[in-house]
Amino acid sequence: TGYVGELLRAGRAIPQTVALETVDVLSMILSADPNDAGSLVLMADLSFEQRAFDKSKLMYERYLAVAPDDLGARARLASALTFLKSYDAAISELEKVLAKDPGNFPAKAY
Numbered sequence: 001t002g003y004v005g006e007l008l009r010a011g012r013a014i015p016q017t018v019a020l021e022t023v024d025v026l027s028m029i030l031s032a033d034p035n036d037a038g039s040l041v042l043m044a045d046l047s048f049e050q051r052a053f054d055k056s057k058l059m060y061e062r063y064l065a066v067a068p069d070d071l072g073a074r075a076r077l078a079s080a081l082t083f084l085k086s087y088d089a090a091i092s093e094l095e096k097v098l099a100k101d102p103g104n105f106p107a108k109a110y
Helices: 002-009 016-032 037-049 051-065 070-082 087-100 103-109
Strands: none
Touching: 002 016, 016 037, 016 087, 037 051, 037 070, 051 070, 070 087, 070 103, 087 103
16 A cells, blocks of 8 residues: 555556555445545545545544644545535635645645
């Protein structure tokens, strides 16, 4: 899963077979430990990259319940909400980010 995380952070495409295998591994980890922060955020990011915005939203929400101060994840949640046309919820998330970090570029860009 570290390899996939590196690809995501670098903005590189994830081959479909690798994405599916990673989802399987993350699902097993989350079955054993539903609050594993690393697995939750990786599943959220991977789901977002695969354009599975409903799944991405769910995973970001679960992750943020464990790590509420991760402003990057909160901004990505807002982006997923925008793709789902949940504009008010997206704005609410971005306002939370900007309240803690007024200069946060991703939040301003979204």
